Amino acid sequence: MEEMIALEIDGKEVKAKEGMTILEAARGANIEIPTLCYHEKLKPYGACRICSVEAERGGRVRIVAACGYPVEGGLLVRTRSPKIDRIRKVIIELVAPLAMSDGGISGELRRLADEYGADIHRFESRLQVEPTRCILCGLCVRYCDEVMGGHAIGFMGRGIERRVVFFPERASRFCPTCHECYEVCPTGKIAAETDGSIFPKFSIDDFLSGKM
Amino acid sequence: MPKKLFSLEELEELRKEILSKREPDKPVITVCTGTGCQTYGATNVYETFLQEVKNQGLEDKLGVKATGCHGFCEKGVVVVVFPEEISYLKVKPEDVPEVVRAVAKKGILERLLYEDPVTGKKIAKESEIPFYKNQSRIVFGNNKYIDPKNIEDYIALGGYSALSKALSQMSSDQVLEEIDKANLRGRGGGGFPASRKWKETKNAPGEPKYVIVNCDEGDPGAYMDRSLMEGNPHSVLEGLIIGAYAIGAHEGFIYVRQEYPLACENLNWAIKQAEEYGFLGENILGSGFNFRVKVHRGAGAFVSGESSALMSAVEGKAGEPRFKYIHTAVSGVKGRPSNLNNVETWATVPLIINKGADWFRSIGTEGSKGTKIFSLVGKVNNTGLVEVPMGMTLRQVIYDIGGGILKGKRFKAVQTGGPSGGVIPEQYLDTPVDFDELTKLGSMMGSGGMVVMDEDTCMVDVARYFVNFLCEESCGKCIPCREGLRLLRVILNDVCQGKGKEGDIEVIEEVAEVMAAASLCALGTTAANPVLSTLRYFRDEYEAHIKEKRCPAKFCKDLTSFYIQPEKCQACLICLRNCPAGAINGDKGLVHWIAQEKCSKCGICFEVCPPRFSAVVKLSGEPIPEPPPPGTKVIRKKEG
Numbered sequence: 040m041e042e043m044i045a046l047e048i049d050g051k052e053v054k055a056k057e058g059m060t061i062l063e064a065a066r067g068a069n070i071e072i073p074t075l076c077y078h079e080k081l082k083p084y085g086a087c088r089i090c091s092v093e094a095e096r097g098g099r100v101r102i103v104a105a106c107g108y109p110v111e112g113g114l115l116v117r118t119r120s121p122k123i124d125r126i127r128k129v130i131i132e133l134v135a136p137l138a139m140s141d142g143g144i145s146g147e148l149r150r151l152a153d154e155y156g157a158d159i160h161r162f163e164s165r166l167q168v169e170p171t172r173c174i175l176c177g178l179c180v181r182y183c184d185e186v187m188g189g190h191a192i193g194f195m196g197r198g199i200e201r202r203v204v205f206f207p208e209r210a211s212r213f214c215p216t217c218h219e220c221y222e223v224c225p226t227g228k229i230a231a232e233t234d235g236s237i238f239p240k241f242s243i244d245d246f247l248s249g250k251m
Numbered sequence: 252m253p254k255k256l257f258s259l260e261e262l263e264e265l266r267k268e269i270l271s272k273r274e275p276d277k278p279v280i281t282v283c284t285g286t287g288c289q290t291y292g293a294t295n296v297y298e299t300f301l302q303e304v305k306n307q308g309l310e311d312k313l314g315v316k317a318t319g320c321h322g323f324c325e326k327g328v329v330v331v332v333f334p335e336e337i338s339y340l341k342v343k344p345e346d347v348p349e350v351v352r353a354v355a356k357k358g359i360l361e362r363l364l365y366e367d368p369v370t371g372k373k374i375a376k377e378s379e380i381p382f383y384k385n386q387s388r389i390v391f392g393n394n395k396y397i398d399p400k401n402i403e404d405y406i407a408l409g410g411y412s413a414l415s416k417a418l419s420q421m422s423s424d425q426v427l428e429e430i431d432k433a434n435l436r437g438r439g440g441g442g443f444p445a446s447r448k449w450k451e452t453k454n455a456p457g458e459p460k461y462v463i464v465n466c467d468e469g470d471p472g473a474y475m476d477r478s479l480m481e482g483n484p485h486s487v488l489e490g491l492i493i494g495a496y497a498i499g500a501h502e503g504f505i506y507v508r509q510e511y512p513l514a515c516e517n518l519n520w521a522i523k524q525a526e527e528y529g530f531l532g533e534n535i536l537g538s539g540f541n542f543r544v545k546v547h548r549g550a551g552a553f554v555s556g557e558s559s560a561l562m563s564a565v566e567g568k569a570g571e572p573r574f575k576y577i578h579t580a581v582s583g584v585k586g587r588p589s590n591l592n593n594v595e596t597w598a599t600v601p602l603i604i605n606k607g608a609d610w611f612r613s614i615g616t617e618g619s620k621g622t623k624i625f626s627l628v629g630k631v632n633n634t635g636l637v638e639v640p641m642g643m644t645l646r647q648v649i650y651d652i653g654g655g656i657l658k659g660k661r662f663k664a665v666q667t668g669g670p671s672g673g674v675i676p677e678q679y680l681d682t683p684v685d686f687d688e689l690t691k692l693g694s695m696m697g698s699g700g701m702v703v704m705d706e707d708t709c710m711v712d713v714a715r716y717f718v719n720f721l722c723e724e725s726c727g728k729c730i731p732c733r734e735g736l737r738l739l740r741v742i743l744n745d746v747c748q749g750k751g752k753e754g755d756i757e758v759i760e761e762v763a764e765v766m767a768a769a770s771l772c773a774l775g776t777t778a779a780n781p782v783l784s785t786l787r788y789f790r791d792e793y794e795a796h797i798k799e800k801r802c803p804a805k806f807c808k809d810l811t812s813f814y815i816q817p818e819k820c821q822a823c824l825i826c827l828r829n830c831p832a833g834a835i836n837g838d839k840g841l842v843h844w845i846a847q848e849k850c851s852k853c854g855i856c857f858e859v860c861p862p863r864f865s866a867v868v869k870l871s872g873e874p875i876p877e878p879p880p881p882g883t884k885v886i887r888k889k890e891g
Contacts, residue, residue, distance in 0.1 A: 085574055086729045088769040102768045107574040122768070126731075129765040133734035165741050166734075175727070194569070194727075197552065199737045201727030 046114040061105040061116055062090055072105045072118050073127065073151050075225060076176035080186050083107040087134075087176055089151065091126050093117040102126070128155040135159035138226050139170035146225055148174070172228040173203055179220035179229060189213035192220065255529040257537035259415040262406075265528075269407045278313050278354050279333040280304075281395065282342075285320030285481050286474070286513055287635075288327035292344065293317075296328045299344040303351045313354060319394035319482015322636035323382055326365070331377055331395060338377035339363040368632065368654065382633045385651045387614070390598050391475075391624050391638045394482035399517040402524040405485040411530055413601035417493050418538035421604075426497035427453065430600065432608035434620045439465055439556075439593030440671065440697045441773070442619070442686035445600075448590050451580035453498045455588035460500040463565070463584070463591040464491055466507040466514065467549055467556035470669025471720060473700035475624040476594035478636055480507065480514040483598070484521035488544070490600035492530065495542045498590055503544040504565050509551040518546060553670075553724035557772050558583075558591045560726065571726045572772030593698065595624055615641035619685040623696065629666075629703035630657045639684065646680040649703055660705040663804075664788070668697030670717045670724070671777035673784025674710065693784040695777075709806035710789040711796055715743040717781035725774065732775030735766040739782060748809040751797035756786065801872025808852045811871045815856070817842045817879040818886055819866035826856035826867060836878075840885055844878035 043054045048065050055064035060083060065072050075087035083106040090105040095115040102122070117123070131152050136159075138144045144152065144159055152159050175194075180203060183189045191209035196202050205214070221230035256262050282288075282297040300315045321329045326340035332354050339350060342363060353360040364373040365380045374380050377395075397404040405411070417426050431446035452460055464487060468476040480487060491503055507515050522544060525531040533541050547565050555561050555570035562583045564570035583589025599621060603611045612620050619641040625648065628634045632654030639648055645665055649655070656662050664674040673694035675682065682688050686696050704713065718739045727733045742759060745751050763779035770776045786793060795801045802810040815826070815835075820842045827835040827843055834850040837843030843866075845856070860867040 083574065085771050088729055088731050088771070091769045103576065104574070104769075104771070108576045125761075126765050126769045129762060130730050130734075130769065133738060133762070133765075134730050137734075162738055166738060167741070168737070174730070175733070177728075196727065197554075197723065198725040198727045199722045199733060199740075201733065 044110050044112050046110050046112065046116060048116040049118055055110045057110070059110050061092060061094065061103070061108045061110060061114075064110050065105065065116070065118065070118060073147070073154075074106060075147065075151075075174065076178060077106045078178055078182065078223060081178070081181045082185065084177055084181060087130070087174070089127055089130055091123060093120055093123060124155055127151065128157045131155060131157035132159065132161045134174050135161075136163045136166050136168050137171055138174050139163070140172050140226070140231075145227065148225065171202070172226045172231070174226060175201055175203065176225060177203075178223040178225065179203065182220055182223045183213075187213070187217060187219055189217060253527050255527070257529065257534075259419045259536065262411060262415050262536065266406055266409075266412075269403050273407065275334060278357075279316055280313060280350070280354060281316045281318045281331050281333060283319070283321050283327065283329040283331075283395070284317040285324070285394075285478050286511075287320060287324035287478075288329055289513070291327040291341075293328045295344050296330070296342055296347065299347040300330075300351065303347045307348075307351055307355065309351065309355055313351070316398050317400075318397055319399050320478035320636065321377075321395050322388075322391065322478070322638075323380075323633065324636065325634040330363075335375075336377045337375050338365060338380060340365055381654065382635065382637075382652055385647065386638050387622055387640050388638045389602060389614075389622050390486070390595060391479065391483075391636065393486065394478065397483055399482055399484055400520045402485060402521065402528060405483070406528075409605070410485055411489055411528075413604035414489050414492055414530060415536050417496055417604050418536050418540055423453075423497045423499060426493060426604065429603060429608050430497070433603045433611040434608075434618075435596065435599060435603060435611070436619060436686055437592055438595035438599070438623065438698065440668070440695065442696055445592055445596055448578075448580045448592070449494065449498050451578060452500070452588040452590040455581040457582075457587050459502050459587060460498055461584050461587060461589040462491055462495045462498060462500045462503040463561070463589060464503070464505040464597055465556060465558070465561060465591055465593045466505060466511065467553075467561060468594070468698055469508065469553040469556050469724070470698055470700040471717075472628040472702050473626045473669060473698055475626055475636055475699045477511050477514050479594050479598055479624070480511070481517050484514075484518045485525065486598040486601060487518075487594055488521055488525055488530070490597035491544065492535065492542055493600050493604055494590065494592070494597065496540055500590070501541050501543065503542065504547050504584070505544060506547045506549060506555070506561050506565060508549040508555075515546060515548060522546070552726070553720075554726045554772075554774055557774050559772065561591065562589060569726075571728050572774070575772075595699075616683060616685045616688075618687050619696075623684060623699060625684075625699045625701045627653050627701050627703070629701075630660065630705040630708070631655070631703040632657055641685050642683040644681045644683050645675065648684065648701065649680070653703065656703065656705050660707065662703070663706050663708055664704045664710065664713075666694075666702040666704065666713065666781075667700065668695035668780075669700045670721050671695060671774065671780055672697045672700075673780045674704070674713065674788060676788040693780070693787050695780075707804055707806060709747070709802050709804040710785040710792045711743060711746050711802075712804075712806055714782040714785045715740070715747055718743055718778075721774075721778050725778065729769075729771040729775060731766045731768075732770040732772075732778055735762050735770075736778055738762055739779065743782070746793065746796045747802075747807045749796065749800040749807075751793075753797065755797055756790070756793055759786065795872065799872045803871070805869040805871045807871075811852065811869050812847060812875050813845055813850060813852065813854070813856055814868055814870050814875055815843050815845055815860075816866050816868060817844070817883060819864055820885065821864050821866070821887070822885045823861065823864070825859050825861065829855050829859050831855065842879050842883040842885055846878075847875060 053068045085104045085107045092105045094103045180192045183192045191213045195204045284293045328342045330339040330342045435445045436442040552570045555564045560570045560572040624638045664676045766779045805811045832851040834846045857867045
């Protein structure tokens with residue numbers, strides 16, 4: 040029998056298996072914590088930070104990413120607080136300009152924007168980013184690597200230049216018959232822009248320059 | 252091939268043999284060949300010395316040696332003649348014959364000595380130069396005696412005696428206790444107690460365990476680790492091997508950043524020699540302890556200095572941080588317990604083992620023991636690497652060692668801790684240098700960058716500089732850091748260009764709070780520090796930029812204009828001729844004036860206007876007076 044760990048999430052006693060994360064424990068107890076870069080088939084990544092929660096132990100409160108923080112006995116978790124709500128609101132406002140398509144956003148990000156009262160246009164004119172419709176959550180990259188073994192998608196660039204690219208030599212072999220990334224992409228960018236076939240609109244230069 | 256050493260006794264035997272072959276009275280000309288001096292042509296100077304000694308037929312009487320960095324980089328090429336330790340500065344190849352002649356005659360070449368800028372007095376002995384005199388160089392000081400490519404130089408100075416002591420006379424727990432008792436705190440930035448990490452790795456389940464050297468120093472203006480690794484690589488290696496023994500690790504990595512080719516070269520030499528002598532490999536010094544080390548060259552990413560990112564890089568993955576809720580000390584490289592310390596921390600370990608924790612604790616403050624190496628740069632007279640006991644005040648470092656502010660300007664702030672740190676203004680100049688004291692001021696010790704700023708430095712621009720740096724150097728993985736920096740950059744650019752809006756400061760603070768609370772790694776959580784600390788101490792400068800469209804330091808180009816005061820202009824034509832934009836009008840005898848619409852604000856007119864006229868001034872936030880009517884004649888100043 041595996042050892043069960045008792046912790047408290049939003050005032051509710053929750054039992055979790057050792058090695059589980061706060062997010063898994065919370066979901067097991069029907070407590071919602073929002074995520075954008077989490078996928079149950081993938082290793083936790085910790086990029087979107089929307090799952091930030093307050094974790095208290097020994098009187099010390101830390102903001103941690105629920106998707107990666109392992110459960111501990113006696114841990115007190117608060118999934119909502121004025122500070123957490125503020126963090127989530129600002130994260131949505133910061134990332135929304137990237138996700139923009141036809142002047143709006145869709146899917147989970149849209150739902151979260153409404154829930155946290157985020158003004159998705161707040162920084163849009165200031166940031167002047169190209170609305171690539173990609174929030175760099177890395178779900179496609181990691182799904183392709185970890186689940187499909189395709190290794191056809193990756194990141195290029197660093198800092199604010201970071202972007203997702205398809206590696207043409209791998210993509211030309213794996214992608215035509217796969218298309219699994221269409222489903223995991225939270226903004227629908229990949230499906231919308233690849234035409235559903237073997238990327239006929241794109242040349243190698245397009246792949247490398249990150250237009251994909 | 253040297254004989255492999257199998258015991259403490261054999262090492263001491265070898266040391267005696269090396270020393271017996273040395274002639275302590277024979278003059279030796281040493282040339283600093285660290286990267287700083289190399290940029291001034293040190294390699295050429297060194298080779299010229301070799302040739303010149305030959306030419307003058309003095310090969311038997313004079314030695315010539317290449318050494319590591321002395322720290323007074325601004326005065327390179329640094330040449331020191333032993334045994335008297337006469338310091339010659341800014342030595343050029345053409346000076347070499349004269350120096351050699353002087354050394355042969357046991358004389359001193361006055362003209363290349365250090366000259367005190369105040370008294371004009373020449374100082375011959377290196378240790379008496381104020382820059383060196385006020386330092387305590389316990390970690391860095393051996394650089395000047397050592398040819399980094401020659402292990403015998405290190406052994407002659409007592410090298411590897413700490414290792415042999417640890418292996419032959421101390422248990423691994425005793426070594427750990429000694430480091431614990433010394434309260435050695437990590438020199439890489441955070442100041443985390445080294446022994447706590449060591450213990451955590453030692454006690455963590457899982458084999459193999461790894462020990463790692465972080466030589467990914469990347470803070471703008473900082474190069475302490477480079478100089479130590481280039482100049483005294485064996486001290487780092489010795490510390491690492493001792494640490495490995497204490498922890499029970501048999502494999503180590505040394506992560507050296509791509510931009511440090513000489514550090515890599517000297518380190519690889521050192522590893523090879525250490526293997527030959529039996530300090531690395533199987534059965535080290537006959538103790539039965541085995542340890543091997545690999546050099547991992549970085550791919551040029553600042554973020555790889557973060558421990559989990561560095562470990563990803565060592566695994567061959569992209570250098571991106573990952574969760575550290577389980578410490579890297581427990582689950583690091585390949586999920587194994589991995590202890591990481593920076594170059595300076597490792598290099599301090601042999602000293603503690605040799606001289607004892609009590610000796611180490613006698614230096615420094617209550618919470619911060621020992622010394623710290625800083626790279627003192629910016630608007631200060633003596634720039635270079637300085638090693639001072641913890642607890643020395645910022646004022647002592649900047650004025651006593653650094654010789655005060657360039658051109659007699661007024662001190663404004665000192666930036667410590669690099670892109671994770673902050674600025675410390677004048678009213679805190681008497682703060683002791685100490686991990687906790689600097690943190691209290693909203694900055695941090697960091698790895699030891701110390702950038703001095705004077706009255707002409709715009710603090711909003713400083714914040715902008717660091718945010719720009721981080722925009723390019725952040726990994727870009729998590730949203731708060733990446734997008735937060737992107738937004739901060741836009742806002743700070745706007746503020747510097749006079750396009751800042753009311754409410755911008757509040758937006759900066761709101762976003763900075765989210766970055767600090769929710770970013771993935773320590774670089775992200777501290778990325779807003781340069782902005783927050785300049786806001787904390789210089790909020791009025793932000794407000795002046797935003798509300799009055801005025802840059803108080805008269806630095807931001809878009810908010811500053813150049814103006815020639817007609818009553819002071821002597822029509823010397825110097826600015827007019829030097830203006831690259833052709834914006835200056837006037838003629839011989841006629842007052843000059845700047846056509847503002849043509850001015851590119853390069854500041855050359857301001858620089859070249861003779862100080863006795865000082866006719867060109869900078870204006871910010873005030874209207875520019877109309878130019879004088881065409882043909883206005885000069886009002887001659889009475890000479891004398």
